[in-house]
Structure formats: structure tokens, C-alpha cells
Amino acid sequence: MGQEIERAEIAIIKALENKRVAFVSGGDPGVYGAAGLVLEVAGNKKADIDIEIVPGVTSATAAASSLGAPLMVDFAVISLSDILTPWELIERRLRAAVDADFVIVLYNPQSEERKEPLLKTHKILLEYRNPKTLVGIVRRAKRHGEEIIITTLGEMLNYKIDMVTTIIIGNSTTYLSNNRLITPRGYIF
Numbered sequence: 001m002g003q004e005i006e007r008a009e010i011a012i013i014k015a016l017e018n019k020r021v022a023f024v025s026g027g028d029p030g031v032y033g034a035a036g037l038v039l040e041v042a043g044n045k046k047a048d049i050d051i052e053i054v055p056g057v058t059s060a061t062a063a064a065s066s067l068g069a070p071l072m073v074d075f076a077v078i079s080l081s082d083i084l085t086p087w088e089l090i091e092r093r094l095r096a097a098v099d100a101d102f103v104i105v106l107y108n109p110q111s112e113e114r115k116e117p118l119l120k121t122h123k124i125l126l127e128y129r130n131p132k133t134l135v136g137i138v139r140r141a142k143r144h145g146e147e148i149i150i151t152t153l154g155e156m157l158n159y160k161i162d163m164v165t166t167i168i169i170g171n172s173t174t175y176l177s178n179n180r181l182i183t184p185r186g187y188i189f
């Protein structure tokens with residue numbers, strides 16, 4: 001974090017020198033990733049270059065696959081980072097999603113310096129959802145040392161949550177079967 005603009009500018013300058021450039025961005029580059037920034041920098045520089053965006057697996061679906069199938073219905077992905085987005089807007093989106101019974105995926109949940117957004121989020125979620133609502137917490141999804149926790153909304157803050165953690169809050173229909181989370185689409189039951 002913090003050097004993306006410089007990296008994007010270097011990438012565009014190199015491309016303008018007719019070099020082939022790969023700009024690597026974790027997960028899916030178009031989901032809170034570098035794709036938007038690179039396109040914006042290219043636009044600002046009026047750089048007429050061919051930019052291909054290669055899709056990847058975003059943390060939401062990587063984490064979901066480790067937990068079972070919690071994202072089988074409508075879901076909302078919300079970043080709790082208030083560095084580039086004001087907290088008031090994050091809270092408005094959070095309240096809308098939880099009120100509409102979306103499954104909710106939380107990105108950028110908590111760091112050493114930034115603990116308040118997750119505490120506030122937890123309180124807001126409990127205003128709308130039962131404390132027994134199922135929650136999945138995945139650290140280092142699909143990487144060495146992956147940690148997978150299935151817990152409840154009431155208990156979720158008792159676990160290690162950091163900036164390589166994705167949290168999935170189930171909706172009112174999410175259930176546990178054979179230790180896997182399922183949000184049913186309604187095929188069978």
C-alpha cells in the first residue's frame with residue numbers, strides 16, 4: 001500500500017517505451033486491485049497503449065470455497081478500510097446490505113493500527129442479525145498456513161483477524177452441514 005500510483009506510472013512509462021509490461025495485483029486485479037488505477041493513470045497520461053486485464057480469483061470466492069458454499073445467493077462485498085472511503089459511506093452500505101439479508105463479505109477487516117471499523121461493524125451487524133448467524137473467517141486463503149474458522153456473529157471477534165483475512169457473514173438462511181457453510185439456493189429443501 002502507498003506505492004501503487006508510482007508503480008502504475010512506471011508501468012505506463014515503460015509501456016510507452018514499447019516494452020511489454022506485467023503489473024501484478026493480488027486476487028482479481030479488477031476487485032479492489034490495480035486494474036482501475038492503471039487505466040486511470042493511462043487515461044491521465046493520454047497513453048494510447050493496449051492494456052489487457054487478466055482476471056483472477058478474488059479473496060471472496062477463494063475464502064468461500066474453503067468454507068463450503070456460502071455465496072450461492074446474492075452477496076455484497078464491503079471493504080472496511082476507511083483510508084480511501086469515508087466511514088459514513090461504509091456504514092451506509094453495510095446497513096443497506098445487512099438490512100436486505102445479503103450474505104456479506106468483509107475485506108480489509110482489521111490491522112494493528114485500525115481496529116475500530118470492525119468493532120463498529122460488529123455492533124451494526126448485531127442490530128439486524130441474530131448472534132447465532134453463521135460466520136466464516138479465512139486467513140491466508142489458498143496459501144501456505146491457511147486458517148479456516150466457522151463460528152457465529154456473536155463469537156467472531158474472539159478469533160485472529162488481520163489484513164490477510166476475509167470474513168463471510170451468513171444471511172438468515174445460511175446453515176452448517178458436515179462442517180461446511182451452505183447458503184441454499186432453494187434447489188432441494
Ligand SMILES: C[S@@+](CC[C@H](N)C(=O)[O-])C[C@H]1O[C@@H](n2cnc3c(N)ncnc32)[C@H](O)[C@@H]1O
Nearest residue numbers: 027028033058059107108140141163164165166
Ligand atoms: C484490497 S483487498 C484485495 C482484493 C484483491 N484484489 C482480491 O481480489 O482479493 C485486500 C483484502 O483482501 C483480503 N485478502 C487478500 N488476500 C487474502 C487471502 N489470501 N486470504 C484471505 N483474505 C485475503 C483481505 O481481506 C485483505 O485485507
